[in-house]
Amino acid sequence: MEGIELLAKLCALPGISGYETAIRNFIKDQLKDIADKIEVDAMGNLIASHTGRSTQKLMLSAHIDEIGFMVQHIDDEGFIRFIPIGGFDAKTLTAQRVIVHGKKDIVGVMGSKPIHLLSAEERNKAPQIKDYFIDTGLPAEEVRSLIQIGDPITRERELIQMGPCINAKSLDNRISVFVLLQTFVQIKKMNPELQIFAVFTVQEEVGLRGARTVAHRIAPDFAINVDTTIAFDVPGAQSHEMVSRLGEGIAIKIMDHSVLCDYRMVQVLKDVASKNQIKWQAEILPSGGTDTSAVQLAGNGCIAGAISIPTRHIHQVIEMVHQEDVKAGIDLLLATITTISEIEWNHH
Ligand SMILES: [Zn+2]
Incomplete structure (x- = not known):
């Protein structure tokens, strides 16, 4: 996979919740020549901005802490x-x-x-x-x-490639950090109208803590969170229990235990994926939460959605993702950005 060395580095860097300095500094270094502005807030969230020409703000986020x-x-x-x-x-x-x-x-x-x-x-x-x-x-x-x-x-575990899959510790959520980094590089080349904030949040694994303060600070109009989700597509699982399947595309979150994604954002993500032939699957996660909820509820609230990278063996030492799903995630984010500023967002 393109960028596999970057991903290996992201997975290897330590960063339990509240102690994210090493991983944050590495990400900061990757973005220092790309972002219009880079800030670190009191809690340690890292914010890389694209200034844009519009008054509307889109926050893209991924948590950087690991269990x-x-x-x-x-x-x-x-x-x-x-x-x-x-x-x-x-x-x-x-x-x-x-x-x-x-x-x-x-x-x-x-x-x-x-x-x-x-x-x-x-x-x-x-x-x-x-x-x-x-x-x-x-x-x-x-x-x-x-x-x-x-x-x-x-x-302690090294990243390896296994056929089309990638196996490593901390793919939750370093695979999403990878997606957000790659996406932001492309965003800067696209130079879209929207103001875009690529936010690398802290302390998600202990209760979505960093996302809360940083979303309050940015006060976005729109938000898309990137995280991993369960792929229980393994022996013994019933088809209705799988949540998501590896290699079946990027998951578009409809809900998890912490959030009901904005139905309009869900629809936009589905439409954009279908229109651009990006493979996607719908995600309903009965237990477990994501930063999406903290971002949706911060300040006056915002139109929030999320995409998830299907992940087998999640919260174990040897988490596994499929490289095609990862690529689909980047493609979907990029394709969605232009659509967001073009459509009517009123409730209907
Ligand atoms: Zn996560």
Whole structure:
């Protein structure tokens, strides 16, 4: 895929919610010669603007934080207890490598009780986050000198290509960051009338926090959020449970647990996709929320919609997306921008 090295870098950079400095600085660097203006607000949201000639404002957003952990306690032997930041499925942590971002980056492994020592009852029980600890292999004194309570911890995994698919940690939501970066580069070449703000938000995974303040500041007329969604198109799934399927196109969000996308924006996205032969699928996500909701409700509200990249194994260590869906996402955003300023938006 074009830009795969950029995506690998985006996925590798650490950035649990509230600790997004490394990923934010990297994105800022990518946009510094492209955007008309770049700002970072108090919470750490990054805003890259295209000035435009119109009074109307379009906000495009993608969250830059990733799920991870935080050091909670270091015991006498140097083993680390942690709390999750964002929604983790505990069973996916077994035997994973992580990176503890202390005074320097330290690799650790997620340890738990070996199978031999589990009682019959324990073997039948799903593991809990509290059953795990992190083992760095270092002597306790060294752990204590390098690591403090509150240090962030991220997953350790390399990006690989698997046929038409891409497999990596943190594709939620770095794949959308990639989409937004690529889109913004093209926007600047198109030089549209609309004022456009490419916003890279913080703290989405802990409750859509960054999007709230930044949308209030920008007060957009229109907003399109980019995030990942569940693709449960796997063995054992019933067709009505899949939410989305890999390779079937960009998902146009109709609703999730946090938002009912504006029906007009949903229609515009569908029409533009169909008109431009961009493969799309409709998304209804019964649980889980996105920044779309925070943006829709900020200030006086705005006409908000969202597109989602179908993602298998989401919120695990090895998330997977299809490169054609990613490309369709970029194409749909670009094709929608010109339409937004051309149509009548009254309720009808
Ligand atoms: Zn996400």
